[in-house]
Amino acid sequence: MGPRNRRTTGTATGPARPSRSSGSSPSSRSLRMSGPAPRSAARRRRLPLRLLLPTLLLAALMAMLMLRGYVHSEILADHRIRPEATTDEVPxxxxxxxxxxxxxxxxxxxxxxxxxxxxxxxxxxxxxxxxxxxxxxxxxxxxxxxxxxxxxxxxxxxxxxxxxxxxxxxxxxxxxxxxxxxxxxxxxxxxxxxxxxxxxxxxxxxxxxxxxxxxxxxxxxxxxxxxxxxxxxxxxxxxxxxxxxxxxxxxxxxxxxxxxxxxxxxxxxxxxxxxxxxxxxxxxxxxxxxxxxxxxxxxxxxxxxxxxxxxxxxxxxxTGPDLWQGKAWIFLVQASDDITGTLAICLAVVGGLVIARFALMLLLSGAHSRRVRRKDFRWGPPVTEPVSVLVPAYNEAKCIEATVRSLAASKHPVEIVVVDDGSADGTADIVEALNLPGVRVVRQRNAGKPAALNRGIAHASYDLIVMMDGDTVFEPSTVRELVQPFGDPGVGAVAGNAKVGNRDSLIGAWQHIEYVMGFNLDRRMYDVLRCMPTIPGAVGAFRRSALEEAGGMSHDTLAEDTDITMALHRAGWRVVYAENARAWTEAPESVQQLWSQRYRWSYGTMQAIWKHRGALLDRGPSGRFGRVGLPLVSLFMVVAPLLAPLIDVFLLYGVVFGPTRRTVLAWLGVLAIQAVCAAYAFRLDKERMTHLISLPLQQILYRQLMYVVLLQSWITALTGGRLRWQKLRRTGVVEAPGGPVRRERAAVVSGDGGGVDRAPDRSAVT
Structure with missing residues (x-):
């Protein structure tokens, strides 16, 4: 395949956008977002959605359970008959x-x-x-x-x-x-x-x-x-x-x-x-x-x-207040019974879903692994043609050099297009100063990641386009492994394997477990079912013709990667997973940054699901995603994780009110199932098992944070709230193991360091 007509590098014209925000569209009106509001107004909105409503809801739920447990368990009862005393004082x-x-x-x-x-x-x-x-x-x-x-x-x-x-x-x-x-x-x-x-x-x-x-x-x-x-x-x-x-x-x-x-x-x-x-x-x-x-x-x-x-x-x-006080008590007790009964049914449902999901992941991920690792397995003819790699960058001064150098060391012929989206920290200058062959810089005013990607697509010379984040580094073989599935003419896009580079911290280790499980089990399962929900922004590849047919990268949602993946399915293209196309990204290192990132991911996923709800009515081969993928994504990514906290709620309930032993054993059983799945995922990805030591603590602490984030996303969606892009602060410490990338932290220009990153998988830990 020869190069396409080259386009000149330039500065985007048109009105400047004040932020990395996306506009709304008729297809996603009920899940809309807007640019940043004044800080005081944003703070007023953030407090009710982020703290007040979830806290009140969880507090009310716990109060109902405590009331029910108190009334049913006789926790203060004393059933022991004491020894008889003397009768000297009794007349x-x-x-x-x-x-x-x-x-x-x-x-x-x-x-x-x-x-x-x-x-x-x-x-x-x-x-x-x-x-x-x-x-x-x-x-x-x-x-x-x-x-x-x-x-x-x-x-x-x-x-x-x-x-x-x-x-x-x-x-x-x-x-x-x-x-x-x-x-x-x-x-x-x-x-x-x-x-x-x-x-x-x-x-x-x-x-x-x-x-x-x-x-x-x-x-x-x-x-x-x-x-x-x-x-x-x-x-x-x-x-x-x-x-x-x-x-x-x-x-x-x-x-x-x-x-x-x-x-x-x-x-x-x-x-x-x-x-x-x-x-x-x-x-x-x-x-x-x-x-x-x-x-x-x-x-x-x-x-x-x-x-x-x-x-x-x-x-x-x-009569009077005493009567109403008594009636209120009876009402609350009856309500607690009804709520607990409903929650018990939901617990049975979510327990069945969790076990079914794990069983399905183990079964299908094993089938996927055996299929792609056969010696005679081929996607088609080897893909050797050059590839355009797009790097949207916004204030990535701390990371961009490592990113570009990792691409320059690729074993596959590539052209590198860095789209500087109005950075204020000299990101574009750093790339130009490297003076590496095959690297071009496209500058534009700040317009958001989808606009930067579309700008990069317009400047790409080749028909195969790889997209990555400006805070991610590739291994030398990543691009080659990522594009091999295009040997199958029916494949329109490929999801790579994003991995956490800063896994030495506790939060990083927890995200490492989540990433490995999400890729090696979820993505393999979705590949076999032919309904991959997300091509991660950190490492994904597309056919230009598939992108054009799907309408390019959209501003409609905060999850542009999930949005384009669903659009590709609906256009009839196949989306697959390349396990050996590894990319190393820097995960958030603080609870605040993790909260902001996951909140955006969860909300963006809900937007994408809502936008593509019409897939349920699609017919023909392109309707497979609507028949299989969209229900599974909605169930496993949105509904089941929302109900999953019931496992922990009833754990506390059972420990306090009994039966304590059976409750703890049941919870340990769920943890054991998760440990088996995690260990299997680590084995498939050839990861060290030592990181799984933190799995029990992850289930107790990290998972609770994900619950509240998802609850907040639900509240934002149901109330029609607005959400803007949140920048994450990067350190630039991630490099590909065994690669030639050097850490040049002292030489980079200081700046925000925030990355426009995407999730490898937005499946909540359940």
Whole structure:
């Protein structure tokens, strides 16, 4: 192939652009961007999008999970029954008195239920399975009872408490978390009572004066530990109700035995203890259906407590702020349950997606590797014709010499076109001073990377065009390896293998893992599926005819490389991956720079997906990307990474609220799968495994940052926010291993050093 007509080098004419921003287009109106605003305005926009909204959303999510865990796990409960204490301080009239202990207003009275009156009491509910069955039996036999409910169960099943009250039963407090109050402080006792009362108020709109302490039995079991608590609770306006007949149904001795134990002797009245929660209560329900009619036939009445004692109702209607406070509590608990249930479903979905993605990557990347590494594999006739290499550069003084020298050492014939996009640090002067053969400089006013690339395409002499960033260095064999796939006339573009050069820092090592996994697994998978989503700006090659058919580099998105790749697919061209075309780039070295870079990548990817959403309706061979590629890219690059934080959220939830062991094992299982995939990717790329030592820490810290960045991108997209180019500060330390590139840091012109860089892959770490 001979050279095309050469074009003269010159300065771009036309109006100057004040920044590296891209304009909007009708195809991407909902995901738009603009040039820089004044710093104060940008700061005002950045704070809500970058910090406020993601922080509030994550805080609300964690609050809902903590509330749900608190209500469900009984994290503050104390299920241990303490040893009995002495009874020296307990009045004898209480020990000899009845099961209803009234210590209000300084009085100390024990009351008994009159003869032939039975008060059935049920503890620990309401239970969604057994409480309705108990209520059905009571309704069928026209009997009333007292339900001592816990705050946790009431908060979760408020409708059952409303039914109890509506059907004439009484409810009483049984604390919120079911602790042994004999060993709790007064502040904890007050909290248990108030929270229990709040739940009952929110559920049924009433306040109760009845209380039964957990682990209580008969009045004569009162001791010097429990008696002070009973007196204190009486001073708070509550009547303590224990029992004098225990059915011991919790032992599940059989329905007949439960009936026998619950039956009082000689026609005496009694308060009978049963349970409607805490396990399988089918024996209790069966016994109750026999017990009530049998004793009714013997002249017994089944009343609630105040009916049996002939006293005013223990339930008082609540109105005003107290009622709304209770309703708000119930609403929040119900919302937390609903949200957690939804999140659990999402977790199952994302877990399945993650495992499916890993399995697909391992399977297809292995197939790709075996195919391209066969001794007889050829793309077609060897490509030996010269290539035009375009280097868009904006304030790349610290990096440009290393970049150009690496290209000049190429083993493939190249012409090098450096497009200086209005640099203010002497970038173009540095290139011209090198006086290297085959290197040309095109100067233009600052117009943005897509404009610089299009300018370079216009000045390129050859039909095969390689594009790279001004902060990247090539190995001597990179260009040759990159253009060999063009031996296949159906290939329109080739993605190379970008690698992190500054991997010695912790952040660099994390990005190194991400880059290697992204290229060696994701790109191989997408190559086999023929739906490569991105040709990295750091190292990619194109046919000129394919670029012209796709309309050239577009300003419509911040991800011009993803945009052009999708456009090539839709034009019917094949995009492939060349694993041996390695380029070395400098990754961000600070969290701030990493945040800015990934925010732009994520947002630009969303713009490109939105712009090319019409690919879903494309037909014919060019429709393959719409049928396969666009759904996979949207799922694995945007949706799944957004849901992936659920893995870590539920890890924290499980560690705090349990089951801790199973939760940690599940998380370690996910980490093990990631480690296997990472190790396989490192093996394919012949990388040292030592960098994988930081993989667990990457999953704990680095991945969280990527989550928040993606969330911010979503918020920006959904709110129609604007995003401008962010410059990254470079150091110029990257060089190709084994290449002739020299570090000339002391000789370069000082300047911004920021690079217009692109991602090797915008797949979030999942």
């Amino acid at each position: 004898q009239k209480i020990l000899d008195g009845g099961p209803v202990i009234d210590t209000r207003d300084g009085h100390e009275t024990g009351l008994r239920v009159p003869d032939h009156r039975l008060v059935l009491t049920f503890d620990d509910g309401p239970d969604p399975t057994w409480t309705p069955k108990v209520l059905d039996v009571l309704e069928r036999h026209h009997a009333h009872a007292v339900f001592f409910v816990t705050g946790t169960m009431t908060s979760r099943y408020p409708a059952l408490v409303r039914r109890m009250v509506a059907e004439g039963h009484e409810v009483g407090l049984h604390t919120f978390n079911h602790p042994d109050l004999s060993y709790q402080s007064r502040s904890r006792i007050d909290w248990e009572l108030s929270q229990n009362q709040l739940a009952i108020t929110g559920a049924a709109g009433v306040r109760t004066s009845l209380f039964r302490p957990p682990y209580s039995s008969f009045a004569d079991a009162m001791d010097d530990r429990s008696w002070p608590v009973t007196r204190y609770i009486g001073s708070r306006g509550y009547i303590t109700v224990v029992n004098d007949t225990d059915s011991e149904d919790w032992q599940k001795p059989g329905a007949g035995e439960i009936v026998r134990r619950a039956t009082p002797k000689g026609g005496k009245g009694a308060i009978v203890l049963m349970h409607d929660s805490g396990g399988d209560r089918h024996q209790t329900v069966e016994a109750l259906d026999r017990f009530i009619p049998e004793l009714q036939a013997r002249g017994y009445r089944f009343d609630n407590l105040t009916e049996a004692l002939g006293a005013p109702s223990a339930l008082t209607p609540v």
